[in-house]
Amino acid sequence: MSAMSTMSTLLEARGLSKHFGGVLALDGLDLAVAPNEIIGLIGPNGSGKTTFFNVITGIYSADAGRVTFDGADVTNASGRAVYQAGMSRTFQRSRLSLPLSIFDNIMIGNHKRLNQGLWFNLVRRSDFRREFEHSYAAARALVEVFEPALADRLSEPVAGLPMIDRRRIEICRALISAPKLLLLDEPSAGMTHDETAELMNDILLVRTRNKDLTIIIVEHEMGVIERITDRCVVLNFGRKIAEGPYRAVAADAQVQEAYLGVA
Amino acid sequence: MAKTARASVWPAVIALAIATVYLIALLAAEKQALIIALLVTGIASVVAAGWLGLLDSVTGSFADHEDAFGGCAIIAALAVAAFFHDNHFVLLLVITVMLYSVATLGLNVQFGYAGVLNFAGASFFGIGAYTSAVLNAHTTLPHVLVLLIGGCLAALAGSLLLLPVLRTRGHYAAVVTIAFALLFKTFLEVNDVLGGPQGLQVKGMTILGWSFNDNIQIGGVSLSFYMNYFVVSLLLLVGAFVLVRRLERSWIGLNLDALRLDETAASCFGLDIARWKITAFLIGNFLIGVAGALFGMVGGFVAPNNYTFADSLILVSILLLGGIGNPWGLVVATIIVVVVPEKLQTIQEYRFLLYSLLVIAVLLFRPEGLLPRPVRRYFPGWRP
Numbered sequence: 236m237s238a239m240s241t242m243s244t245l246l247e248a249r250g251l252s253k254h255f256g257g258v259l260a261l262d263g264l265d266l267a268v269a270p271n272e273i274i275g276l277i278g279p280n281g282s283g284k285t286t287f288f289n290v291i292t293g294i295y296s297a298d299a300g301r302v303t304f305d306g307a308d309v310t311n312a313s314g315r316a317v318y319q320a321g322m323s324r325t326f327q328r329s330r331l332s333l334p335l336s337i338f339d340n341i342m343i344g345n346h347k348r349l350n351q352g353l354w355f356n357l358v359r360r361s362d363f364r365r366e367f368e369h370s371y372a373a374a375r376a377l378v379e380v381f382e383p384a385l386a387d388r389l390s391e392p393v394a395g396l397p398m399i400d401r402r403r404i405e406i407c408r409a410l411i412s413a414p415k416l417l418l419l420d421e422p423s424a425g426m427t428h429d430e431t432a433e434l435m436n437d438i439l440l441v442r443t444r445n446k447d448l449t450i451i452i453v454e455h456e457m458g459v460i461e462r463i464t465d466r467c468v469v470l471n472f473g474r475k476i477a478e479g480p481y482r483a484v485a486a487d488a489q490v491q492e493a494y495l496g497v498a
Numbered sequence: 499m500a501k502t503a504r505a506s507v508w509p510a511v512i513a514l515a516i517a518t519v520y521l522i523a524l525l526a527a528e529k530q531a532l533i534i535a536l537l538v539t540g541i542a543s544v545v546a547a548g549w550l551g552l553l554d555s556v557t558g559s560f561a562d563h564e565d566a567f568g569g570c571a572i573i574a575a576l577a578v579a580a581f582f583h584d585n586h587f588v589l590l591l592v593i594t595v596m597l598y599s600v601a602t603l604g605l606n607v608q609f610g611y612a613g614v615l616n617f618a619g620a621s622f623f624g625i626g627a628y629t630s631a632v633l634n635a636h637t638t639l640p641h642v643l644v645l646l647i648g649g650c651l652a653a654l655a656g657s658l659l660l661l662p663v664l665r666t667r668g669h670y671a672a673v674v675t676i677a678f679a680l681l682f683k684t685f686l687e688v689n690d691v692l693g694g695p696q697g698l699q700v701k702g703m704t705i706l707g708w709s710f711n712d713n714i715q716i717g718g719v720s721l722s723f724y725m726n727y728f729v730v731s732l733l734l735l736v737g738a739f740v741l742v743r744r745l746e747r748s749w750i751g752l753n754l755d756a757l758r759l760d761e762t763a764a765s766c767f768g769l770d771i772a773r774w775k776i777t778a779f780l781i782g783n784f785l786i787g788v789a790g791a792l793f794g795m796v797g798g799f800v801a802p803n804n805y806t807f808a809d810s811l812i813l814v815s816i817l818l819l820g821g822i823g824n825p826w827g828l829v830v831a832t833i834i835v836v837v838v839p840e841k842l843q844t845i846q847e848y849r850f851l852l853y854s855l856l857v858i859a860v861l862l863f864r865p866e867g868l869l870p871r872p873v874r875r876y877f878p879g880w881r882p
Contacts, residue, residue, distance in 0.1 A: 292766055318768040332759040335752075336873045342749070343756045346768040349749045353777070356748035357741065363748060367876050375882065389882070392873050408767070 244303075245270045245449050246291070246322075246416060251300035252473075253283075253290050260286040262473035263300070268416070273442075273450045275460040275481065278470035279493060284453040285327055286473070288418050292324055293317050305415060319347055323414035325405045327421045327453075333394040337385065337404055340393055341374045344408035377407050380444075381437045399430045403437070410441060410448075419452040423459060431456060435463055457485070469493070504879055509552075510560040510567050518574040521833070522581050524841060525588050533841050564878035572736060579728050589724035591840055593796055596731040597789045599832045600738045602816045603825055604785030607742060609814075610823035610871070611751060612778035613758030614664065615672035618679035619813035622652040622783050624805030626790025627700070628692060631800045634701035641703045645734075645791045652787025653780045660779060665772045667761060671779075679807040686802035697801025700794045703727070710795070727796045734792060738785050742825050745781070747876045754778055755874075808850075815857045821867025830869060 246268040253261040261283045268274050276284050289295045291302050293314035302310045304320055312320075323344065331340050342349065349366065350356070356363060371389070379386040381403040393404060402422055409417055419438075423431035442448050454460050460467060461481045469477040469484050471493040477484045484490050520540060527533045547553050560567055575592075582588040601623050608614045616622075626648035633644045659678055663670045687695045702711035703726070710726035745751050753774045756764040761771055794800050812835065820831030839849040860867060 294762060294766070314762075314765040315768045315770060318766060324766060326763065330760055330763040332756060332763075334759070334873075335755055339752055339755070339874055342752055343764065343769075344767050346749075346753070351749055351753070353750065356750045357744050360744065364877060371882060387882075390873060390875065412767075 243269050245272075245305060246451075247303045248287075248291065249301045251287070251290060251302065252298045253286055253295055254298055259473050261290065261297075261300075264470070264473060264475055266468055266475065268449060268451060270415075270449055271446065272466060273452065273464045275464035275467040276451055276453045276470065277455075277457075277460060277467055277484075278476075282470040282493075283473040284470055285420055287470075288324060288420055288451075288453065291317065292322060292418065318412075321415035322418065323409040323412060323416070324418035325402075325409050325420055325422060327424060329398070329401050329405060329425075331393045331401055331405060331408075334392055336390045336392055337378070337396075338371065338374055338389040340404055341377070341389075341408050341411050342370060345370060345374075345411045348412055374407070374411060377411055377441075378403070380441055381407065381434075398425045399434065402426065402434060406434075406438065410445075413445065415447060415449060417448060417450045419450060419454075421453050421455065423454060423456045428456075428458075431459060435459055439463060457481075461485075504881075505555070505558040505562045507559055507563040507566055509555040509558075510563060511570055513556045514567065514570050514574055518577060521837075522578055524837065525578070525582065525591070527841070530842070530844055537838070537842075561872065561875065562879040568739070572732070575732055579725065579732075583719070583721045583725060586722050586724055589722050589728055590796070591837060593724060593727050593731045594793075595829075595832050595836045596728075596735045597793045597796070598813070598816070598836055599829045600731075600735055600789035601786045602813055602820070602828045602832060603738050603742045604782035604789070605813055605817055606782075606823065606825065606828055607745065607754075607778050607785070608782035609817060611746065611754035611758065612775050613754075614660075614775055614779055615669060615814075616656075616675050616779075616782065617672060617807070617810050617814065618675040618682065619786055620805045620807070620809035621679045621682035622656060622786045623790035623793065623809075623813075624682065624686070624800070624802075625652045625655055626787035626792075627794030627797075627800045627805070628686075628698070629787070630791045630794040631698040631700040632692070634795070635698070641705060641795065645788050648791025648794075649784040649786075649788035652790065653783040656779060656783040657776070661776065664775045664779060675810075676807070679810050683802045683806050686805070693801070695802060697799060697804075700798050700800055702798060703730070703792075703795045711798075724796075727792070731792060731796075734788065738789075739825055741781075741785075746823075746825075747874060750774070750777070751874065812853065815853050818857055819860055819867060821869040821871055823871035824867065824869050827867055827869030827871070831867070 244267050248264055248266045251261050251264040252259070264283070264287065276287065278284055286295065290297050293312055293316065296311045300310070301308065304317070304322060307320060309317055309320060332343065349370065375386050375389060378389065382400065385400060385403065393401060406419070406422065422434060426434070442450070452464065464481060466479060467481050467484045468475055469490050476493060477487045477490045524533065524536050527536055578592060579589065601619060605616055605619050608616045629648035629651050630644050633639055633647065634641065659674060660671050663674050686692055692698060702709065704710060711723050713723045714721040714725060753769055757769055757771050757774055765771055816828060816831045816835050819835065821827030835853070839845060839852065845852060
C-alpha cells in the first residue's frame, strides 16, 4: 500500500465498510489501483467482491470509509456520477435489455456522449441522423473486435443470442464510452472454458488499443486471473487477506486455507 | 435481416387500401346481420392472410416504407371522411377514434416507453375538456390556444400529483393515479362552479371567425359541420403521431426503454431516472389534455360521468390490445374498441364483457398485443 504513491492512484478505497443486518460484507477494506493496471479481485463466495463493485458504483451506499477516483472523492456518489467520472461495469448476472437490439444495448452505455436534448432529438432530425450514423459505426467497430459475425447483426434483439454473445455485448456496452476504469464482474459465468479464453483475448486486444484502460476483474476461474492480471487482491469476509502477483498470493498459506482449500 | 434489398412499398399500400374499403363498408352498414357478417369476414381474412404468409410481406414492406405508408394513411382517413361527408354520426365516430388515438398515444409514452402506468387517462382527458368549457365561456382566448392550455393543465395536474412518486421505484405512481381517477369524478360532481353532476356546455370551436358548428356548402355539396372538427382532429393526430414516433426513434426513446427494463443498469450508465420518467409523463399528459380539450368542443358538452375510472380502464385496454409501444397498433385498437360497440347495437349492454374477454384473450394468446412493437429502427429503411 505505502509503496503506491497517491499521485499514481486511479482508484483508492480506504476503510470501506458495508453491512447487511449483522453480516459484514465489507470490513474496513483498503484497496488502491494504479492507472493501466489489471487487478484480479478474488476470494470465496460471499467474501465481498461484488459488494465492493456495488458500493463503488453507487448501487449500495457505504457505512464507513472513503473512495476516491481519478482525484475526486466519489464516496457514496450516485451511479450516474461515477459513470460520468469514467467508471463502467458489467454485472454478475447479465443485465442486458433483452427486447432491445444489440445496437440499443450498446448505446445505453454511451449515454454521456450522446446529445440528450429534447429539441435535438425531436426536431433536429438531420443532426440526430448524423450522430446516429456516427454512433452506429463506432458500435460496429467495437463489436467487430469481439465477434465480426455480430457486427452485421446489430439491429437484432439481444433476446435470441447465446450467453457468450450477451457477455460480449455487455462488455461492449461498458467500453463504448471509453471509460478509465472497467469493472468486470465474473465475465466467465455461464460460459465454457474455451469461450472464456476467447473473451479474455478480446478484452486484452481492446486494451492494447486503449492503453489508458484500467481493469478490475472478479473471477473464479483462476486460469483467467493468472493469465491476464498484473496483481491480485484476495478478500475473505470483507477483508483483504493478501495482495500481490497471482503466483505469490496463490502460494500464500492464508489464501490457500480461505479460498483454494487446504490440501 | 442482414443486408437485403428494400422491400416493395406495394403490399403495405394494397393492404391499407383493402382495410380502408372494409372500414367504409363497416361504417356504412346498418343491418345488424350485415355488420356481424362483415366482422366475421374481417377476422377470417386476417387469419387466412396470416396463414398464407401474406402478412409477412405486408410487414416487411411497411417497415421499409413507413413514412410513405403514413402519407397513404392520411389519404385513407380523408377518403373515409369524404365518403361520409354529410353523415354527422359517422364523422363523430371517426373524430372520436382520432382523439382517443391521440390520448392513447400519450398513455403509450407513459406506459409503453417509460413504464409508468396511468390509470387516470380519462381524468386528464376530462381536465382538457373542462378547460375548453370554462375558457370558451369566460374568455376570448383563441381556441387553438385553449387546446394547448388544456394540454398544459393536464400536464400540470399530473405533475403536482406525481412528481413526488415518480422519484420512487415500483408502481406507486399507478396507485396514485387510481386514487386520482376516483377523486376526480367526485370532485366534479360536488363542484358547482364546474356545473356539478349536470356538467357544462362547451362553446364550439371558432378559428379566425370561422365557426366550426355551421354546416358547410361548397358548390352544390353540403358537408356536415363535423368536417371542420375532422380536419383539426386529423392535424392533431398526425402531429401527435409524428412526435411520438420521433420520440421513440431517438436517444430519449432509448432512455425510456432502458429505465423501464432495468432501472439499476440504466442508472449505472448515467441515466437520470426521475428526469426521464417525468419528461415522459408530462409529454403523455399534454397529449391527453389537448385531445380532451378538442373532444370537449366537438361534443359541446362535458359532465363528470364521461370521465370515470371505467373510461380510464378502456384507454388502458386499448393500449394492451393494440400492442404496447406500437403507435400503429394503438390506432387499430382504438378503431376496434370505439367502432365495434357503436355499430353492434345488440351488444351495447355487454360491451364491458366484450372488452374484458378481448383483453383476456389478447393477454393469453397474443401477450404483446395485436400488432407487437418491433425492434427500434431509428430511420425506416435505413441500412448500415
